[in-house]
Amino acid sequence: MYVVADDAVREAVAALPAELLPRMAELRAALELAPWSVGSPLVPSNANGLRVVGFGERERAQLVYGVVDRDRLVSLLQLSWV
Numbered sequence: 001m002y003v004v005a006d007d008a009v010r011e012a013v014a015a016l017p018a019e020l021l022p023r024m025a026e027l028r029a030a031l032e033l034a035p036w037s038v039g040s041p042l043v044p045s046n047a048n049g050l051r052v053v054g055f056g057e058r059e060r061a062q063l064v065y066g067v068v069d070r071d072r073l074v075s076l077l078q079l080s081w082v
Contacts, residue, residue: 001067001072001073001074002032002071002072002073003028003031003032003074004073004074005075005076006076008078009078012079012080013079016061017081019057020055020056020060020061020081023055023056024055024061027053027055027063031065031074035051035065035067035074036051036067038053039052039053039054039063039065040053042064050064050066050077051065051067052064052065060081060082061079061081062078062079062081063076063078063079064076064077064078064079065077
């Protein structure tokens, strides 16, 4: 799969605390290989819709992404952390 992110997500990744950077790199690699095995549906009743995954200590960061199988594309939509 090809992983893409818009400017806002790229800026959020660049601003991540140092301790979250290795986990973000691992997460991106996992999304390239098997995006449907990462995270869970953002809306539980829509298993094929947007997905969300928490990462870091106590899942202090959260990434929302979408998968377009037809185009072999994973689109990173929102990254937030506390």
